[in-house]
Amino acid sequence: MARLAEKSFSQPALSPEIVAAHGLTDEEYRKIVELLGREPNYTELGVFSVMWSEHCSYKSSRPFLKRLPTEGKAVIQGPGENAGIVDIGGGLAAVFKMESHNHPSFIEPYQGAATGVGGILRDVFTMGARPVASLNSLRFGSFDHPRTRYLLGGVVAGIGGYGNCIGVPTVGGEVFFDESYNANILVNAFTLGIAQKQRIFKGRAEGAGNPVIYVGAKTGRDGIHGATMASESFSEESEKKRPTVQVGDPFTEKLLLEACLEVMKTDLGDLIVGIQDMGAAGLTSSSVEMADRGGSGVELELAHVPLREAGMTPYEILLSESQERMLLVAKKGREEEVKKIFERWDLDAVVVGRVTKERAFRALFNGAEVARIPVAALTSAAPVYNRPAERPAALDELQRLDLEKVPAPKDLGETLKRLLDSPNIASKEWVYRQYDHLVRSNTVVGPSADAAVIRIKGVKQGLALTVDGNGRYCFLDPYVGGILAVAEAARNLACVGARPLGLSDCLNFGSPERPEVMWQFAQVIEGMRDACAVLGVPVVSGNVSFYNETDGVPIYPTPTIAMVGLLPKVERHVTPWFKAAGDLVVLLGRTREELGGSEYLKVVHGLVKGTPPWIDLRLERAVQQTCLKAIEKGIVRSAHDVSDGGLAVALAECCIAGPEKPLGARIELRAMMRGDALLFGESQSRIVVSVKEKDLGRLGRIAAKEGAPMQVIGEVGGPRLALQPLAQLPVEELRSIWAHGLSRRMKDEG
Amino acid sequence: MRWGVIVFPGSCDDHDVYDCLKRVLKQKVEFLWHKDSLNRNVDCVVLPGGFSYGDYLRCGAMGRFSPIMRDVIEFAGRGGLVLGVCNGFQTLCEAGLLPGALVRNSSLQFVCRPVHLRVEETDTPFTCAAKKGQLLDLPVKHGEGCYYADDVTLKRLQKNRQVVLRYVDAKGRPAPAANPNGSIDNIAGVCNEGRNVFGLMPHPEDACEKILGSEDGLKIFSSVIAACGKGEKRAWHG
Numbered sequence A: 001m002a003r004l005a006e007k008s009f010s011q012p013a014l015s016p017e018i019v020a021a022h023g024l025t026d027e028e029y030r031k032i033v034e035l036l037g038r039e040p041n042y043t044e045l046g047v048f049s050v051m052w053s054e055h056c057s058y059k060s061s062r063p064f065l066k067r068l069p070t071e072g073k074a075v076i077q078g079p080g081e082n083a084g085i086v087d088i089g090g091g092l093a094a095v096f097k098m099e100s101h102n103h104p105s106f107i108e109p110y111q112g113a114a115t116g117v118g119g120i121l122r123d124v125f126t127m128g129a130r131p132v133a134s135l136n137s138l139r140f141g142s143f144d145h146p147r148t149r150y151l152l153g154g155v156v157a158g159i160g161g162y163g164n165c166i167g168v169p170t171v172g173g174e175v176f177f178d179e180s181y182n183a184n185i186l187v188n189a190f191t192l193g194i195a196q197k198q199r200i201f202k203g204r205a206e207g208a209g210n211p212v213i214y215v216g217a218k219t220g221r222d223g224i225h226g227a228t229m230a231s232e233s234f235s236e237e238s239e240k241k242r243p244t245v246q247v248g249d250p251f252t253e254k255l256l257l258e259a260c261l262e263v264m265k266t267d268l269g270d271l272i273v274g275i276q277d278m279g280a281a282g283l284t285s286s287s288v289e290m291a292d293r294g295g296s297g298v299e300l301e302l303a304h305v306p307l308r309e310a311g312m313t314p315y316e317i318l319l320s321e322s323q324e325r326m327l328l329v330a331k332k333g334r335e336e337e338v339k340k341i342f343e344r345w346d347l348d349a350v351v352v353g354r355v356t357k358e359r360a361f362r363a364l365f366n367g368a369e370v371a372r373i374p375v376a377a378l379t380s381a382a383p384v385y386n387r388p389a390e391r392p393a394a395l396d397e398l399q400r401l402d403l404e405k406v407p408a409p410k411d412l413g414e415t416l417k418r419l420l421d422s423p424n425i426a427s428k429e430w431v432y433r434q435y436d437h438l439v440r441s442n443t444v445v446g447p448s449a450d451a452a453v454i455r456i457k458g459v460k461q462g463l464a465l466t467v468d469g470n471g472r473y474c475f476l477d478p479y480v481g482g483i484l485a486v487a488e489a490a491r492n493l494a495c496v497g498a499r500p501l502g503l504s505d506c507l508n509f510g511s512p513e514r515p516e517v518m519w520q521f522a523q524v525i526e527g528m529r530d531a532c533a534v535l536g537v538p539v540v541s542g543n544v545s546f547y548n549e550t551d552g553v554p555i556y557p558t559p560t561i562a563m564v565g566l567l568p569k570v571e572r573h574v575t576p577w578f579k580a581a582g583d584l585v586v587l588l589g590r591t592r593e594e595l596g597g598s599e600y601l602k603v604v605h606g607l608v609k610g611t612p613p614w615i616d617l618r619l620e621r622a623v624q625q626t627c628l629k630a631i632e633k634g635i636v637r638s639a640h641d642v643s644d645g646g647l648a649v650a651l652a653e654c655c656i657a658g659p660e661k662p663l664g665a666r667i668e669l670r671a672m673m674r675g676d677a678l679l680f681g682e683s684q685s686r687i688v689v690s691v692k693e694k695d696l697g698r699l700g701r702i703a704a705k706e707g708a709p710m711q712v713i714g715e716v717g718g719p720r721l722a723l724q725p726l727a728q729l730p731v732e733e734l735r736s737i738w739a740h741g742l743s744r745r746m747k748d749e750g
Numbered sequence B: 001m002r003w004g005v006i007v008f009p010g011s012c013d014d015h016d017v018y019d020c021l022k023r024v025l026k027q028k029v030e031f032l033w034h035k036d037s038l039n040r041n042v043d044c045v046v047l048p049g050g051f052s053y054g055d056y057l058r059c060g061a062m063g064r065f066s067p068i069m070r071d072v073i074e075f076a077g078r079g080g081l082v083l084g085v086c087n088g089f090q091t092l093c094e095a096g097l098l099p100g101a102l103v104r105n106s107s108l109q110f111v112c113r114p115v116h117l118r119v120e121e122t123d124t125p126f127t128c129a130a131k132k133g134q135l136l137d138l139p140v141k142h143g144e145g146c147y148y149a150d151d152v153t154l155k156r157l158q159k160n161r162q163v164v165l166r167y168v169d170a171k172g173r174p175a176p177a178a179n180p181n182g183s184i185d186n187i188a189g190v191c192n193e194g195r196n197v198f199g200l201m202p203h204p205e206d207a208c209e210k211i212l213g214s215e216d217g218l219k220i221f222s223s224v225i226a227a228c229g230k231g232e233k234r235a236w237h238g
Helices: A016-021 A026-036 A042-051 A102-107 A109-125 A148-166 A236-244 A250-263 A282-294 A314-319 A335-344 A395-399 A412-421 A471-476 A478-496 A515-535 A599-605 A617-632 A646-656 A675-680 A693-706 A731-740 A743-747 B014-024 B068-077 B087-094 B151-159 B218-229 B232-236
Strands: A075-077 A084-089 A092-100 A130-140 A170-177 A186-196 A211-216 A272-277 A297-301 A325-330 A348-356 A360-365 A368-374 A443-445 A452-455 A462-468 A499-508 A539-545 A558-567 A584-588 A638-641 A665-668 A687-691 A710-716 A720-724 A727-730 B002-007 B028-033 B044-047 B081-085 B101-103 B111-119 B135-142 B146-148 B163-168 B187-191 B197-200
Touching (some): A130 A452, A148 A170, A148 A186, A170 A452, A186 A499, A282 A314, A282 A325, A335 A348, A395 A471, A478 A515, A515 A617, A584 A617, A584 A693, A646 A665, A646 A687, A687 A693, A727 A731, B044 B087, B081 B218, B087 B101
Parallel strands (some): A665 A720, B002 B028
Antiparallel strands (some): A211 A325, A272 A325, A443 A452, A452 A462, A499 A558, B111 B135, B163 B187
């Protein structure tokens, strides 16, 4: 039984301190007064505060985001809606988005990560799509930091706790550790859903007089000002903000998911006009954004909102970020049918307002007006900042790497073992075995490959999904780092045999009020833009997370790129590991003598220095096309991209990462360069493939036609990985080190 | 024969079972809503995996009180075939249709991975198409799959040959390392004394097609189909 709010409400008086506590500058406050033509009341101030927060308004990033390419022949919906949509053929569409939940996850890892998953799931099913696969991209501090194990354990349990319970498989992801994230972890959650192309729903409030219906969980006091919190930097005070983190209830969301999809079913006709989840800034942002997109207004009666606790004020009701709630606009006269469906799933469905012709956001409380704001004042008229940007002075020094002063290790075999033990390279099984990656029985390739592959029941095509991003590269050169993030994601798709359809990004940065951070941001965007253009990948959705810094130290600039690709025939996919003795090992691409920003340099020499690997996007495209075409011809036995840890690590993974017994390989490496650069340098645009000897000629012809360098480097077989003449190691030993690198660190608790 | 798959609020693998029966095995199958009564025409009722009622209390402790469960208990009492997978197994234990209980994994973590299983008994309608000692590769995915029974119950299970599946290593030995959750005696699946009610933690429905990595799950479903085809269902129906 919903509790009733207090009957009446008197607005507390405003003071400069109250305005400042809402995160609004003096200038912004003056702009509010100008837009309203009067002083705002307390409730209105709260509404402005969340809608104008960086998190909701993108006020620092908007001018830059416009530079990203958002169009492509498969794009049905680009940025601006709850999620992006691409055409996957057969009358079906893939709906996907990634979103950050960094701040809450650092304060309360389990609930922060869980509600991150819950939020992104709602963004997808609100568009009429059944969520079928999730990914996540995580960054933690070093294992030397006392909180890292606690945070990793909590975040992984939280992602699993929510995703497993709601029955959406977590099919892949990435985890990376570096001191840079010691006091500001990153939790980026991605979900993809499948919808009928003709049955896509949008977050629009249209048709004056249509009822606005609140569905799902009741509203409590949790998460008030979460959006504002996500728009501030961390300090020691952050610990006190634990109560602003919401608590997730995956069971209610499961009911909400099923009920919403039922309401949207074709055979019922059009019951609803628009639908949107209540995420950051809750009821306020969902109703304002829907009105904005629909070119209308909304009027809400807050006393009708189902409440979890007594005595909530209009201010609290509007700003609560309680989870598992949606707002929908129904067709007038069909309210009862909508309610009946939600009642069947034991959920609240209450008419809380209506769409209005006047383009205003109006909130009433027992009939008395408590807020009245023109919609545009909260959306298009929100401030936009062209913040100053400046190249960090320290960058020149950082980029200087004198390899003469980096001694090559004597035993490169031992070095390979050290790298395989690094938590950034070691198997992530400790993480993904806590996620249900099978539910819905579509998972063809799970979390252990370059990209996950899912089938779609009823059609022959499949989808591949990956998420990538290297903050170290972006720290050393944000422009190149932006390129590399996009290139690696596309390469990972090529390795399983999928052509990219589109991407969703999370752009995780420090404070935009710092000119160096703004410069990094602008550079990353330019890099992404250039890579997207050459590789033909549109950006269809995403989010920006600023203020990732603690006590004045920003994290590495970290864009994470989740890319979705199409396999024309799902059974024709390829996995990274070697298949049989006698197959030839072929390297597509070229190895250069470069070690800047590498995992090797960090693990062995303790350095984050130099410039990230060089990249020529035309060569990248040629290598990817060669791999894709060879897979389509059915001649590729395995394909694995060369990334963190370089060629030696990639080859070791080909030997040991499969589900069967490890397979060795005899590799001959001839190159005029340092042994450590040859084995562990992270030259881009390289893929290790294996083929049957009889198919080598065909592969060669494809590579020649595409213009990709190609070299036979060895043969699969034997109990050892022999990297002649530099190192030779038993694959069982390599597997054991790699398999336990992460799990042994998690056991070291104490 | 006809199958019914119960949909509890929070069932997740209901679609997986349904799809496997309908598309892969071309069976007649329908969803059964937990608030409805049991359709008397079904030959086998499946309680699917998932998190009924969120499993916020004990797993299956709420699902056991869904209205349809009264009919399921009666159906089982008349010899009807009841198959519980994962959360369905937990619910059947809570309902008293199967002995023992499923508690938190000994690792205290959710675990999703493939396991090897050994078929211990083949005189059940759920394993009659398998050979005794045959190994099956199926995935597990659960946080509370550690089977527990007290000594008296365990002895009775052994005496009546109610332990149907055990976790084993690749060579078929019930080694501790092969046990994903700390289950007593490596027990992965048990049946009731009448052998018409069967619960297991692994998920056969996620291993019924080559493209998903294993087809071994078909053994469970095709056993039921074979048993019903032989007309044994009449015997079970009393």
